[in-house]
Amino acid sequence: xxxxxxxxxxxxxxxxxxxxxxxxxxxxxxxxxxxxxxxxxxxxxxxxxxxxxxxxxxxxxxxxxxxxxxxxxxxxxxxxxxxxxxxxxxxxxxxxxxxxxxxxxxxxxxxxxxxxxxxxxxxxxxxxxxxxxxxxxxxxxxxxxxxxxxxxxxxxxxxxxxxxxxxxxxxxxxxxxxxxxxxxxxxxxxxxxxxxxxxxxxxxxxxxxxxxxxxxxxxxxxxxxxxxxxxxxxxxxxxxxxxxxxxxxxxxxxxxxxxxxxxxxxxxxxxxxxxxxxxxxxxxxxxxxxxxxxxxxxxxxxxxxxxxxxxxxxxxxxxxxxxxxxxxxxxxxxxxxxxxxxx
Amino acid sequence: xxxxxxxxxxxxxxxxxxxxxxxxxxxxxxxxxxxxxxxxxxxxxxxxxxxxxxxxxxxxxxxxxxxxxxxxxxxxxxxxxxxxxxxxxxxxxxxxxxxxxxxxxxxxxxxxxxxxxxxxxxxxxxxxxxxxxxxxxxxxxxxxxxxxxxxxxxxxxxxxxxxxxxxxxxxxxxxxxxxxxxxxxxxxxxxxxxxxxxxxxxxxxxxxxxxxxxxxxxxxxxxxxxxxxxxxxxxxxxxxxxxxxxxxxxxxxxxxxxxxxxxxxxxxxxxxxxxxxxxxxxxxxxxxxxxxxxxxxxxxxxxxxxxxxxxxxxxxxxxxxxxxxxxxxxxxxxxxxxxxxxx
DNA sequence: TAGGCCCTGGACAACGTTGTCATCGCTAGG
DNA sequence: CCTAGCGATGACAACGTTGTCCAGGGCCTA
Numbered sequence: 001x002x003x004x005x006x007x008x009x010x011x012x013x014x015x016x017x018x019x020x021x022x023x024x025x026x027x028x029x030x031x032x033x034x035x036x037x038x039x040x041x042x043x044x045x046x047x048x049x050x051x052x053x054x055x056x057x058x059x060x061x062x063x064x065x066x067x068x069x070x071x072x073x074x075x076x077x078x079x080x081x082x083x084x085x086x087x088x089x090x091x092x093x094x095x096x097x098x099x100x101x102x103x104x105x106x107x108x109x110x111x112x113x114x115x116x117x118x119x120x121x122x123x124x125x126x127x128x129x130x131x132x133x134x135x136x137x138x139x140x141x142x143x144x145x146x147x148x149x150x151x152x153x154x155x156x157x158x159x160x161x162x163x164x165x166x167x168x169x170x171x172x173x174x175x176x177x178x179x180x181x182x183x184x185x186x187x188x189x190x191x192x193x194x195x196x197x198x199x200x201x202x203x204x205x206x207x208x209x210x211x212x213x214x215x216x217x218x219x220x221x222x223x224x225x226x227x228x229x230x231x232x233x234x235x236x237x238x239x240x241x242x243x244x245x246x247x248x249x250x251x252x253x254x255x256x257x258x259x260x261x262x263x264x265x266x267x268x269x270x271x272x273x274x275x276x277x278x279x280x281x282x283x284x285x286x287x288x289x290x291x292x293x294x295x296x297x298x299x300x301x302x303x304x305x306x307x308x309x310x311x312x313x314x315x316x317x318x319x320x321x322x323x324x325x326x327x328x329x330x331x332x333x334x335x336x337x338x339x340x341x342x343x
Numbered sequence: 344x345x346x347x348x349x350x351x352x353x354x355x356x357x358x359x360x361x362x363x364x365x366x367x368x369x370x371x372x373x374x375x376x377x378x379x380x381x382x383x384x385x386x387x388x389x390x391x392x393x394x395x396x397x398x399x400x401x402x403x404x405x406x407x408x409x410x411x412x413x414x415x416x417x418x419x420x421x422x423x424x425x426x427x428x429x430x431x432x433x434x435x436x437x438x439x440x441x442x443x444x445x446x447x448x449x450x451x452x453x454x455x456x457x458x459x460x461x462x463x464x465x466x467x468x469x470x471x472x473x474x475x476x477x478x479x480x481x482x483x484x485x486x487x488x489x490x491x492x493x494x495x496x497x498x499x500x501x502x503x504x505x506x507x508x509x510x511x512x513x514x515x516x517x518x519x520x521x522x523x524x525x526x527x528x529x530x531x532x533x534x535x536x537x538x539x540x541x542x543x544x545x546x547x548x549x550x551x552x553x554x555x556x557x558x559x560x561x562x563x564x565x566x567x568x569x570x571x572x573x574x575x576x577x578x579x580x581x582x583x584x585x586x587x588x589x590x591x592x593x594x595x596x597x598x599x600x601x602x603x604x605x606x607x608x609x610x611x612x613x614x615x616x617x618x619x620x621x622x623x624x625x626x627x628x629x630x631x632x633x634x635x636x637x638x639x640x641x642x643x644x645x646x647x648x649x650x651x652x653x654x655x656x657x658x659x660x661x662x663x664x665x666x667x668x669x670x671x672x673x674x675x676x677x678x679x680x681x682x683x684x685x686x
Numbered sequence: 687t688a689g690g691c692c693c694t695g696g697a698c699a700a701c702g703t704t705g706t707c708a709t710c711g712c713t714a715g716g
Numbered sequence: 717c718c719t720a721g722c723g724a725t726g727a728c729a730a731c732g733t734t735g736t737c738c739a740g741g742g743c744c745t746a
Contacts (some may be wrong), residue, residue: 014496015495017731017733018732018733026694028694028697029733030695030697031694031696031732034732036733042694043695058493058494060466060491062472063732064410064416065701065733066733066734067407067699068411068703068731068732068733069732069733071701073407082436084438084646085432085433086429086432086629089426089429091427092426093427096426096453100452105467106451106452107418107449107450108444108449109439109448109449123403124448127403127404148403150401151358151401165736174613175733225700231434236441241556264629264630267630267633285629285630286607286628286629287607287629287631289401290411290610291630291634303427303481358702361702362702362704371727372702372703372704373704373705373725373727374724376704384724384725385725386723386724386725389712404702405701407701408702408731409704410703410731411701411702411703411731411733412705413704430732485692530732684696
């Protein structure tokens with residue numbers, strides 16, 4: 001289809017190009033490019049003519065063409081489990097903010113904790129030639145990313161490390177945080193402490209459980225395996241497990257919950273009980289301080305995780321950083337009351 | 344720079360192209376394109392050879408080039424105030440989900456309630472030739488989008504209507520919701536009810552205030568202007584205003600809060616008071632049911648807002664929908680206790 | 687006044703892909 | 717046995733931009 005009849009004004013689907021602007025302004029193509037990109041070497045008068053043509057035609061540079069030509073897209077991809085999760089949302093926002101500082105846009109996708117979907121998203125982002133990738137992994141095998149990383153896609157893993165490849169990772173100290181949280185319960189006299197966490201193939205779940213065991217061991221306390229439960233964070237399962245641990249002949253007197261979703265469900269279970277049960281949760285919650293008892297938590301700083309990861313990514317893009325780095329951020333025990341209840 | 348020395352394997356920054364794959368497989372360029380896109384007309388044997396070359400070289404199609412050629416980018420842009428806000432995060436997730444169903448990726452940006460930043464983001468997205476735009480407006484004048492929309496960028500506004508242009512909008516019934524919430528307080532005997540809302544240039548703030556006034560008027564109650572406060576949702580201002588309304592000679596006996604952030608701050612203020620003050624908030628909160636008193640709210644469904652907007656966008660892209668539509672979704676009064684406190 | 691230099695502007699190729707169209711080798715029908 | 721027709725394949729242009737390079741004109745200097 002010959003393009004003789006290019007519409008000057010925005011007919012649906014047909015946009016003016018630099019060629020059109022050049023024709024209208026009576027200058028060459030490259031001169032328009034110069035004006036659009038603020039390059040030097042254009043007289044004020046010519047520039048004015050070009051600007052007029054641009055506004056008259058409603059021209060806007062086609063970044064697809066620009067990206068093709070320049071090889072960089074000024075965009076980074078973010079893959080996380082669920083954009084709507086109150087833990088990940090601030091992380092995403094922080095990544096966006098750093099991207100913005102570097103003039104990059106953010107493309108994001110939710111993996112819904114499905115490795116295949118993570119893979120699809122990551123590869124789709126790579127096909128778009130994102131400059132970098134921030135990944136909160138759902139899968140355990142990231143070898144599929146090796147060719148992409150070798151081709152120059154800066155990749156940083158957050159919250160959980162990459163599987164089977166060497167790559168940057170920014171993590172929270174789940175082990176230390178959980179140990180501290182459980183130690184807090186022990187310090188207040190608890191001996192029978194339950195642990196309800198996320199699925200066992202998830203790195204953070206395992207780390208936090210390890211922290212729980214370490215705290216118990218350090219206090220010389222035995223762990224009955226019926227006190228430990230890893231699995232989905234759906235409300236039904238968590239509720240059932242909590243009720244199981246709190247029932248029976250020798251119920252636990254305190255619970256440590258492995259992430260925000262588990263904590264919320266357990267709070268609801270405890271609210272329905274006549275007696276008070278001690279609780280420390282991993283991840284902070286909005287309004288946690290206003291509940292009674294106020295909820296003691298081991299808090300991560302999701303925004304800081306995101307910020308750190310994004311900065312690392314851009315440093316790597318800038319050419320600094322050679323070997324993969326592993327950054328571990330501290331957690332903070334926020335004492336509010338729920339962990340201080342007597343056994 | 345001549346490109347004689349193209350590296351076959353992923354040397355940093357240089358990726359194989361279809362041309363390389365074609366050369367390696369001993370076929371023509373277009374045949375590779377056919378295989379990559381699953382087009383018919385390729386013998387199984389040829390296809391196998393091409394596939395082998397693709398994996399051997401680690402080829403991945405460059406979507407920048409594809410987008411340039413095809414004119415569609417299979418991506419939509421989302422502009423909201425703050426990705427980390429618990430109200431907007433589920434909305435974003437819903438938009439992403441619908442985009443995914445249509446094979447599109449989501450680019451998003453936070454305007455931080457700054458009209459200029461909203462504009463920059465929107466135009467940057469348009470330069471990338473997003474197929475469509477979902478906007479939660481920060482500004483009051485969207486005429487800058489007219490050329491883009493005329494050129495075919497499907498645009499849907501959410502939560503607040505567009506300013507000075509005709510465009511699709513998906514809104515919650517802020518007027519009706521606020522009226523119902525305030526009526527609930529009135530039904531429980533309150534006569535002196537305060538209203539603390541967002542800034543007066545924000546459409547939702549005005550609508551909700553209108554609902555407040557309508558409910559008061561319907562009950563024949565006068566409104567003392569000292570009971571009404573619109574402004575930033577920062578904790579300091581909200582706290583000061585709440586304390587002002589609750590102090591003095593004739594304090595209000597109930598408060599209606601205009602959005603989730605205001606509600607959270609007011610809950611904190613009320614928690615510090617000896618007496619109980621009735622409260623109904625606009626927007627639901629996680630854990631609102633576990634506070635004492637549990638918080639009665641006028642709930643929107645942010646995921647539904649996002650889903651509705653995104654679907655409308657794709658319908659428009661599909662060519663259906665001609666004239667701008669305005670969809671208004673109902674709110675739901677969730678009675679939990681805080682609104683039932685006696686005056 | 688002539689020669690050379692700098693500044694502005696434009697022609698052209700290239701980025702990697704897809705759509706169009708031509709070509710080639712075969713097979714089936716006449 | 718010849719040819720129309722069909723399926724497989726590839727050559728080529730075009731998408732809209734930017735980098736390279738060259739041309740022309742004005743100005744400064746000798």
